[in-house]
Amino acid sequence: MGRARLLAVLAMVAVAGFLTTLDNTVINVALPTVQRELGLSVTDLEWVATSYVLSFGALLLLGGRLADLLGRRRALAAGLTVFTLSSAAAALAGSGAQLIAARAVQGAGAALVIPASLAVVAADLPAARRATAIGLWTSALALALASGPAVGGLLTQHGDWTWVFLLNVPFGVLALLLVPAVPPRERRAPSPRGRLDLPGTLLSSLALLLLTYGLVEGGEHGFRAAPVPLCLGLAAALTLAFGYAESRAAAPLVTPGLLRDRALSGGAVAQILWGIGVNGVFFFTALYLQRVLGFTPTGAGLAFLPLALALLLATPFAERAAAALGAHVSMALGLAAVAAGLLLVSTAGLGASYADLQPGLLLIGAGSALTTPMTVRAVAQVPASDTGTASGLLSAAREISGVLGVVLVGAVLARRERAALGAGTHPDRAFLDGYHAGLRIAALCVLLGAVVTWFAFRRRGRHRRPARRVLAGARPSVPYKSGGPNTRPTSRR
Template sequence: MDRVRTLPIMLGIAVTGFITTLDNTVVNVALPSVQRALGLDLPDLEWVGTSYVLSFGALLLAGGRLADLLSCRPVLIAGLTVFTAASVAGGLAANSPTLIAARTVQGAGAALVIPATLAVITGQLPAARRSLAVGLWTGALAVALALGPVLGGFITERWGWRWVFFLNVPFGVLGLLLAGAVPAAVRRPGLSALRRLDVPGVVLSSAALWLLAYGLLEGGAHGFTRWPVPQCLFAAALAGRLFVALEIRRAAPLLELGLFRDRLLSGGTAAQVLWGIGVNGVFFFTTLYLQQVLGFSATKAGLAFLPLALALLALTPFAERLCAAWGAHRVIAAGLVLVAWGLVQVSATGLRTSYLGLQPGLLLIGAGSALTTPLTVRSLASVPASRNGMASGVVSAAREISGVFGIALVGVVLTHTRSAELAAGSDPLTAFLDGYAAGLRLAAGCVLCGALVTFLALRHRAPAVPEGRTVGDSLSLK
């Protein structure tokens, strides 16, 4: 692929990663304004906040399979079109059902975009550019997570909450223009390819992922014994079991379970989940800590994460070179150790720290995350090209669910510790801080487990395969 085509594809990868991640955080700051403008009660407001991530996580496997059946380009264009149109609908919404529906459709569009984007990276770009592309994509995710609260607060204060949704439109249009640089499939599949889509598998996997995400979100917010949280988690487990039983018997399954015999994919996916638990936990709960304990404004709280994002962007280009020199298993595991160290540092910042006092821990998280950016490409290195989208959907779904699980896990520890401290007579700020610190230390432990998994899973070179059969045929896994 020539440089003229590679550059817009790389930019498009960054744009799609940015806008789909931005919607995870940018809306949260605007929720009080949405509540006042539309007269929403608390349950409706919670649905506005969570409907995006629920549909996003639930449909990622289906999005990945569609990228395999129809090729990356049409799925990417369709996903960006749906996402952008739903953003316009959200900005124009006059009541809660319309807004919740728009957020749900936004998530469905994002579930098409992300697996198709990863499939473009691993299947369309030259091998020498893949890790840089993943680094750009990961950096765009970090910037979106860091800037989401800042942009949400700034836009809501100056132009109103509707512009939080309209903000997606120019980025969506730019993404559609850049998607034209993605090469079309050599053999263009017709709509008849959709007949091979495993519809029962889509229904069961979507139900399992949706119920799991909803159960974790509600459990983290209200407790895991409160109805309907246990029922949702049980139903998720049942749907997941039925999905596995179905996929074993299908001739053309939505997810080939045999892919998980590949140690790179299974180990890399597990490591991404453990990394996601830590990073999402620190983003979500540190924002609360900065505002509720330290008294930062929403804008200043968002700016606290900006050095982290800049460190990630600055160091990402060096990650692949370090992997080539020292071995991917060592470099990525070291990155996860740095993330865990940063989480411990952040957990110890205390009641009277300053903006600068936060930065050592946050910078360790950013630098460590930069070293982990080759993990996605390495996880997919031995996957057959015909299953590129399927495997990308697995990695994407695991990462999205890990974010929900991280928030729920840290939230449970925080709530339990805070309740115990309050019962013992501690003041509310000290109780919150003790719970917050305990939750981040647990998240650090999960990330350390990810470092061990990475070191073991990636320590051998990927097996040699025929040219064109896999997406990672030129990647060394020393």
């Protein structure tokens, strides 16, 4: 791959990751203005905020499989086209129903873009450039999470709420123009894996939809409020049905070999635990900055930019640390640093300043940078024909972790806050007590992620291949069965 083509692919991956993540949070600050101008009810407003997350989370696994079936370039082009057009439709919406529908379609487009872009990094880029690409992609996601409230506040305050969505259009077009730099799909012989597993697709999409909806509603209204218990129960039942259907399918959506891969399954669990902590700190620290310290929405968003900068600057050293210490050691240390950063942030009090928060936030950014090799290593031994599905699994884990982080930290925060208020504590102090307790729980989750990472990525046995050969795409020493007992392992170019 030439230098110009490589730079185009890197730019496309970063822009795609930034745009699709930004839409998770950029609308939140603009919601009061949207409610006033479109005459929406509180329920309508909740659907505007959550419809994107619901469709995004529910369709990620399908998006990953379509990237394998259609080819990564086609999936990216289709996803970016859907995302860009639906962003324009959201900006032009004249009613709540139109806006909610456009947001849901945006999420569907993003569910195609994210797994396909990760699969491009894992399967199409030179091994020496994969860590750089993942670092850029992770930094883009962190920057989007950090700047979402600030961007939304600036656009709403100095312009119009429609610019929250119109902003996506030129960048979406730019990403589309860069898609041809992705290598074309390789020609393969027909196989039973070359068709879509419709029962598995339906069951997995419904399970993810109900799980995401139940978590969002549970975090907002409580887990005993209807229909949260029903949604979570149905999600569990559909997950069991999905597992049974996949075990009997001729062309399963997720092959059993994927789930048995220790690095992939361990990486997905570690992604969830890391996401719980990081998403929790983003969401509730923004509330703390505004509610307790009196920051404006724009100022609260800008407070996170040094975190994104630390992540970006530390990422080039992640692969060096993995080579020197072993990937399982360096990534586990990175997660431990994130946990330490969360604990530092939890020490900020009522009179904290901008500078008081930065040591903890910078540690979170630098620690997260050390975990960036995880995505490539999690899919290193997955055949090229399944990289989209594997990326979809990792993306679904990360998306669910974002909801879980807000729900878990929020539940701990609310419980401690209610107890403190009942004891006569000042509201600001009561919120702070709950916020600190929530961050400590988040830190514990991330620390558990460090333990999972240590064991999931630790090389076992003297015949285990070195990481460099894995990253270069060498064939696994143990055959990987993706389509049945007679299927040969697929080698990667």
